[in-house]
Amino acid sequence: VVAGMGTTGTLMGLARFFKDQGRDVKVVGVEPYPGHQIQGLKNMKESYPPGIFDKKLLHRIINAPDEEAFALTRRLAREEGIFVGMSSGAALYGALELAKELEEGLIVVIFPDGGERYLSTPLWDFEDVPSKGLRFTNTLTRKTEPFRPLKEGHVGIYTCGPTVHRRPHLGLYRRMITADLLKRYLRFKGYEVKHVVNLTDFDDKTIEAAFGAGKELKELTEEVASAFFADLKALNILPADHFPRASAHVEEMITLARQLLKRGFAYVRHGSVYFDVSKLEDYGLLSKTDLAKLKAGATVDLEDYEKDDPLDFTLFKRATLKELKAGLYVETEWGKVRPGWHIQCAAMALKYLGEEFDIHTSGTDLIFPHHEDEIAILKALTGKIMARFWLHSALVVAQGKKMSFSAGNAVTLPELLAKGFSGREIRYFLLRTHYRKPLAFSWEALEDAAKALRGLDSFMIFLAREPSGQTAFPVEQTVQRLLAEFETALDDDLNISGALAALFEFTNRLEPVLAREGLSEDQTARVKEALRKVDQVLGLIRFATLAQTEAIQAILAQREEARRKGDFQKADRLREKLQKDGFWVIDTPRGTVVARFENGA
Structure with a gap:
């Protein structure tokens, strides 16, 4: 049974009833993301949970993006004649995501109310969306907007890289693949791209991992960084222009903290430095978080340090005794400290891309508090929102939960390679689902990806044959159609599904011709030229040569x-x-x- 999470009375009542009756019925809650506009639902991270709410009674929780919930609500009205509210669209989204993972069974989704009360809301506000030209869905505005760079012909991109305490799982590489697709396509469009990917190598996780492994911090983080770079190569992810390490930019972070203190946006308490959230009038721009509703601890920053307000976040934290003995600190006027996470990315983005750049990419799980706090730090100093566009990849889920080491469902690249999957097959699996849709991991899905690539390889072998003469088939028109549909799809918020559909339609139309009669030399060259152009973006196509010894x-x-x-x-x-x-x-x-x-x- 699937229902939205609002007052949670329906969910809790059902869950307790089925539990008391001993029935094997799983109850699934659908929760909006922080800063959502879905009336009737609550995000439990930014709101006070209802007294009756008990998370342990739910089988799982699925997060629903606003735009998906709105789109499904409209489709229910248009295609099924069912006029319901926006929370019903969110519930349906959760049910459909669940259905993708199940081979059999019955799913019941609850629509709690009608749509009349929402007629004046954004649900039925059909704003004109540009239908031509490059456009992205911007998390900052919650709209699909035409993309124009700050400097004509040049694009700056910042991507949140890994925390190098252990080898990353597929969740990290999903957002790296999104950034790779974005960068490749922008270059395909003729832009010069400067790409920065940070490595977090001086934080709680890396320090704890080094202590646990009995290694020096630098030794451990460099080992993990090397593994990360090996994974990028295996996935054919193009290297960034810069891979700055946090540990090499502490002085820049100290400078930022001093400036924030000088301007009254930060304060010192017992050797730690905190950002005063109340001093920034429009804190919450990205996540649409309302400070009045935000519960303490939602900033993931309630450490054993004394803050003026639980919502304030750490810029520099006082080093522990263990860290002092290991020399893991920097000496400042505030004492022996080390930088917090948020100021690290802010400092590195500022150094390599300036006060304002074009695109910030990452995963939806980092929107709040991490990206919100990055924005706060630099907006307090420059008056600008650091990035004009924010592109967030949805999460990878496995066994019905967000993929993570703590959940026990994480899968790493070496594990997949050991099972016989190639880096290319894993790349295709991570690439083929639109970046804003959650990606469900399963071995069956990986096998399906491998099968699709075998079909593409078969076509490329046919194409490698010696030209056999002119065919009446309209090759040039077919090539032009591929290139036009491929670009039209990717212009539309990196619609990779549409782009891949154009590619496979192209190969399916040409393969019978290649098998039956073949192409002329000029036609073969034209097809190869088009495929090489397409592969500048995809990084998937292999060209074959005949074995004629x-x-x-x-x-x-x-x-x-x-x-x-x-x-x-x-x-x-x-x-x-x-x-x-x-x-x-x-x-x-x-x-x-x-x-x-x-x-x-």
Whole structure:
């Protein structure tokens, strides 16, 4: 049973009833993100939970984005004639996400009210969205907006990288893939891109990990950073222009803290420095958080330090005795301290991209408090919101929960590689779902991704054959259609599903022609040129070359003779021999093709 989380009476009543009755019915709550506009629902992180609410009674909680909830509410009215409120759209979103993960079973979704009371709300405010040109959905405005860089022809991007205390799981690489797609596509469009990805190597997690491993902090963080870079290479993620480490930019952080203190936005208590949230009038711009409703601790910053207000966040924290003994601190006028997380990213973004840049990317789990606090620090000093566009990737979920080490459902790249999946297959799995939609991890989904790439590889082998002459098939029109549809899709908030659909429609239309009659030399070159252009963005396509050595031809002759005589076991053995040597073998109406890929089998 799926229902939205508001007063939670329906959810709690159902959960307690089924529990008392001993029935195996799972109750799932749908919660909006912080700063949401879904009336009737609550985000428990930014609101005071109702007294009856007991999170442990729920099987799980699914987060619903505003735009998805609104879109489904409108579709219910338009396509089904069901006129309900916006919380019903959120509940339906949760039910549909759940349905993607289930192979069988019954899902009941509860629509609590009608839509009449929402006629004057944004739910039915059909604002014109630009239909042409590059546009992104901006978390800052909750709107899809045309993209124009601050400096013509140049784009600056900041991406939240990993905390290098342990090898990251797929959740981190999902947002790295989004940033990679964004960067590649902007370059495809002719922009010069400057990309910065930070490494958090001086914080609670890295220090605790170093103590636990009995290693120096730098030794541990460099080991994990090396593993991270190896993973990026395996996933064909282009390197950033800068990978700044927090530990190398502490002086910049100290300078920021001094400026904040001087301007009255920060204060010192018992050797720690805090940002005074109350001094920034429009705190909450990104997450749309209302300070009056925010409960203590929601900033994930209630440490054992004395603050004027629980909502204030740490800029520099007093070093512990253990950290002092290990030399993990910096000497300042406030005492021996180390930087908090939020000021680290603020300082590095400011240094490498300036007071204002084009795009900040990350995951939805970091919108509040991390990105909100980054904005607060720099807005207090510059009067500007550091990034004009904020693009947030939805989370990776596994076994019905957000993928994390603490939940016990995290999967790392080496684990997948050990099971026989290639970095390319994992890249495609992470890439093919639109970045704003949650990505459900399963072994079946990975197998499906691998299967799709095998189909693409098969096409590329057909394309590698010798040109056979002119065909009447409209090759040029088909190429033009691919390029136009590919760009139209990605212009629309990086609609990767539409872009991939254009690619596979292209290969499906051409493959029968290649198998049956082939293309001319010019047509083949044109198709390859288009695919190389598309692959500048995708980073997935492998180009094949025919294997035409005398030894290969001799094996093919033996195999053809065996097939002619009906000795199919021998024919299969010869085929397997070629495959073990790294070749692809495909039988077509025009004969057998043996090929291998330019970057290996």
